Amino acid sequence: MCPGADLLGAGVPRDESPTPTIVRSYPTVAYVITEPCIGTKDHACVDVCPVECFYEGPDQLFINPDECIDCDACRPECPVDAIFPDTDVPSEWEKYIQKAVDVFKKGDLKVAITREKWEKEKGVAGTAANSYYQNYKK
Numbered sequence: 001m002c003p004g005a006d007l008l009g010a011g012v013p014r015d016e017s018p019t020p021t022i023v024r025s026y027p028t029v030a031y032v033i034t035e036p037c038i039g040t041k042d043h044a045c046v047d048v049c050p051v052e053c054f055y056e057g058p059d060q061l062f063i064n065p066d067e068c069i070d071c072d073a074c075r076p077e078c079p080v081d082a083i084f085p086d087t088d089v090p091s092e093w094e095k096y097i098q099k100a101v102d103v104f105k106k107g108d109l110k111v112a113i114t115r116e117k118w119e120k121e122k123g124v125a126g127t128a129a130n131s132y133y134q135n136y137k138k
């Protein structure tokens with residue numbers, strides 16, 4: 001008999017053996033927006049989201065983890081590749097996972113406006129979009 005056969009337990013087919021649980025040190029939050037959004041924030045992702053789960057942060061947009069359905073529609077739209085599934089965030093940007101969790105605890109973010117509205121605002125002094133690019137020049 002194979003030396004490891006009895007580890008599976010009598011009568012348990014090999015393909016139904018328990019799958020090991022991977023424990024992560026940070027929360028699960030669906031899709032996450034990371035550093036490249038800061039200073040770009042062009043709202044391209046907003047228009048393709050079927051559940052309108054992008055929210056306006058002062059420096060970047062945020063994805064509401066309770067509303068995101070993991071559809072992946074936003075990722076190819078981002079011109080700076082800022083969006084990742086939480087399981088695939090580059091190690092240098094893992095702090096953006098906790099940042100996304102913390103920002104929704106306050107509950108005071110507004111739903112992000114469409115790209116068209118954002119583009120219009122950019123040229124109008126005193127608007128959020130106009131102020132944004134003065135504060136976060138790249």
Ligand code: SF4
Binds near residue numbers: 031048069
């Ligand atoms: S993965 Fe889909 S649901 Fe989630 S933020 Fe992107 S477009 Fe919206």
Ligand code: SF4
Binds near residue numbers: 038080
């Ligand atoms: S498309 Fe990318 S850079 Fe633009 S707002 Fe969305 S996450 Fe930020």
